[in-house]
Amino acid sequence: MKALHLMFLLGLAILAFGLNLLVGRDGSLLAALMQVARGETSLGTQILLELRLPRSLLGALVGAGLGVSGAALQGFFRNPLADPGIVGVTASSGLGAVIALYFGLASISLLMVPVAATLGGLVGVGALLLLAGQRASSTTLILSGVAVSAVASAGTALLMNLSPNPWALAEIAYWLMGSLADASWNEVRFATPLILVGVSALLLVRNDLDPLSLGEETAHSLGVNLPRLRIAIVLGSALAVGGGVAVAGAIGFVGLVVPHLLRPFVASRPAALLLPSALGGAALLNLADLGARLLSGPGIPLYLGVLTALLGAPFFVWLVRSQRGRAL
Amino acid sequence: MTRLEMRDVSARYEGALVLDQASLEATAGNVVALVGPNGAGKSTLLRLAGGLLAPDAGTVELDGQAIDTLSDRMRARRIAYLAADQAVAWSLQVDRLVALGRAPYLQPLRQLSRSDKDAIAQAMQTADIAHLAERRVDTLSSGERARAQLARVLATRADVVLLDEPIAALDPRHQIRVMDIVRAVARQGALVIMAIHALDLAVRYADEIVVMADGHIRANGPAGTSLSPDLLAEVFGICIDGGLQPNSARLID
Numbered sequence: 001m002k003a004l005h006l007m008f009l010l011g012l013a014i015l016a017f018g019l020n021l022l023v024g025r026d027g028s029l030l031a032a033l034m035q036v037a038r039g040e041t042s043l044g045t046q047i048l049l050e051l052r053l054p055r056s057l058l059g060a061l062v063g064a065g066l067g068v069s070g071a072a073l074q075g076f077f078r079n080p081l082a083d084p085g086i087v088g089v090t091a092s093s094g095l096g097a098v099i100a101l102y103f104g105l106a107s108i109s110l111l112m113v114p115v116a117a118t119l120g121g122l123v124g125v126g127a128l129l130l131l132a133g134q135r136a137s138s139t140t141l142i143l144s145g146v147a148v149s150a151v152a153s154a155g156t157a158l159l160m161n162l163s164p165n166p167w168a169l170a171e172i173a174y175w176l177m178g179s180l181a182d183a184s185w186n187e188v189r190f191a192t193p194l195i196l197v198g199v200s201a202l203l204l205v206r207n208d209l210d211p212l213s214l215g216e217e218t219a220h221s222l223g224v225n226l227p228r229l230r231i232a233i234v235l236g237s238a239l240a241v242g243g244g245v246a247v248a249g250a251i252g253f254v255g256l257v258v259p260h261l262l263r264p265f266v267a268s269r270p271a272a273l274l275l276p277s278a279l280g281g282a283a284l285l286n287l288a289d290l291g292a293r294l295l296s297g298p299g300i301p302l303y304l305g306v307l308t309a310l311l312g313a314p315f316f317v318w319l320v321r322s323q324r325g326r327a328l
Numbered sequence: 329m330t331r332l333e334m335r336d337v338s339a340r341y342e343g344a345l346v347l348d349q350a351s352l353e354a355t356a357g358n359v360v361a362l363v364g365p366n367g368a369g370k371s372t373l374l375r376l377a378g379g380l381l382a383p384d385a386g387t388v389e390l391d392g393q394a395i396d397t398l399s400d401r402m403r404a405r406r407i408a409y410l411a412a413d414q415a416v417a418w419s420l421q422v423d424r425l426v427a428l429g430r431a432p433y434l435q436p437l438r439q440l441s442r443s444d445k446d447a448i449a450q451a452m453q454t455a456d457i458a459h460l461a462e463r464r465v466d467t468l469s470s471g472e473r474a475r476a477q478l479a480r481v482l483a484t485r486a487d488v489v490l491l492d493e494p495i496a497a498l499d500p501r502h503q504i505r506v507m508d509i510v511r512a513v514a515r516q517g518a519l520v521i522m523a524i525h526a527l528d529l530a531v532r533y534a535d536e537i538v539v540m541a542d543g544h545i546r547a548n549g550p551a552g553t554s555l556s557p558d559l560l561a562e563v564f565g566i567c568i569d570g571g572l573q574p575n576s577a578r579l580i581d
Binding site for chain 2: 078079204207210211212213214215217218220221222223224225267268269270
């Protein structure tokens with residue numbers, strides 16, 4: 001990718017961050033921003049600093065994690081349909097988090113939910129790798145993802161079924177729909193290290209994804225350490241997705257759409273796709289969150305995960321159709 | 329001078345013995361052709377020679393050093409490998425495909441160096457694909473794609489070049505072109521070991537022919553002598569009237 005494209009994406013991510021930070025249904029927080037600059041405090045500056053700032057930061061972080069994992073999983077499985085949601089990582093992360101919520105582990109330490117979500121993601125990617133193998137056809141990959149998702153969803157449904165009261169049930173259900181509405185500095189503190197470590201692990205091994213386009217054996221002959229690459233992909237995507245799911249619930253399709261839109265700008269090189277996908281994911285998620293906030297009626301929130309699914313699912317259908325009949 | 333030595337190498341695949349105590353010595357500057365029916369063990373022998381597969385018994389040494397003691401990167405710099413399956417997963421540009429041959433030299437998070445770019449340009453020149461540099465791999469003909477993959481292998485500038493049936497899908501003209509390139513690579517000082525089905529081309533281009541059947545090396549010697557009529561009959565179940573002649577096709581420009 002040319003430096004110019006990268007700068008454009010960075011600008012877009014910053015713009016989206018700024019818009020989600022400042023724009024709301026009740027007008028902009030520009031005045032509050034000025035007050036912050038002058039060191040004054042008001043209700044506006046509190047909203048800005050305690051609600052919007054962590055929310056927009058999380059939007060960028062979670063989006064970057066989803067975008068990078070999507071690009072890395074697509075490169076690793078050599079398949080443009082790989083996405084944390086479609087291959088079941090999101091659902092297994094979700095199950096991990098729901099287990100932590102259900103058993104009240106969050107009362108032991110607030111870190112338990114992110115940790116459980118990450119562990120769930122790890123189990124999910126591991127199971128996918130066992131089920132599908134690495135050179136999976138689109139069909140095998142998606143069916144394996146469906147299987148992983150089905151098991152995770154069944155577990156989640158069981159816990160919802162057994163939940164002691166309607167409030168606990170509602171908490172899990174709303175949380176699963178995916179939202180940044182509860183974002184606070186606590187969430188930022190939990191998610192940041194997890195997502196950054198995951199994203200870094202994926203970025204560090206990205207050069208191995210190019211030789212992998214020629215198949216595992218040829219990649220090995222070109223010096224790629226395959227076991228190390230597998231571990232980095234599994235750990236990295238589990239952390240990058242799990243950290244996001246832990247604080248924002250299940251947000252689908254970002255990891256599918258972003259790498260696909262950016263692939264032409266990197267001449268289809270899987271390694272070159274990771275960094276732009278991080279920026280693109282950060283931009284898209286903040287824009288989607290802004291959209292979800294603006295579309296929400298008074299007292300009727302539109303959930304971010306619902307919005308990305310509504311936009312992403314038709315795109316997925318189109319992608320499956322365009323993949324049909326291809327050898328890949 | 330580069331020297332590859334395999335001693336009493338055996339390999340199993342899912343329990344079955346696919347290579348049984350094979351021994352082979354080869355030195356730089358030569359083209360060694362592996363011939364034999366499908367399933368004879370040619371690909372397995374190449375994988376073992378390239379350190380991509382660990383033998384169940386026996387040793388593989390490169391210049392006296394056991395190949396499994398080399399790091400992945402060092403091994404990849406010295407031994408280049410072209411698999412029989414030449415699929416490319418993404419719609420890569422040809423020059424990016426060839427650049428993958430430099431992967432063993434690429435430092436993490438770094439761009440291609442000057443010497444990388446030189447190696448890539450020269451490899452594309454040798455394989456006569458410089459004019460295709462900006463094309464997408466999936467828009468090439470089989471012949472062009474084979475040469476692009478060959479250029480990728482050459483870009484590594486390895487001492488040992490292993491090719492698994494590089495001309496299997498090509499028309500007669502492209503077969504000659506690829507074999508000319510192979511010959512030139514050996515002349516420049518590399519050791520080339522290739523699996524090949526076209527016996528007349530093997531006789532014409534190889535310095536040494538290794539005849540394999542059922543996981544055994546049945547004969548090994550200079551081109552022309554190792555493929556006796558008796559062995560042809562026994563190993564391939566064919567008889568050639570007038571004896572096996574070297575391919576004599578010439579390219580017309």
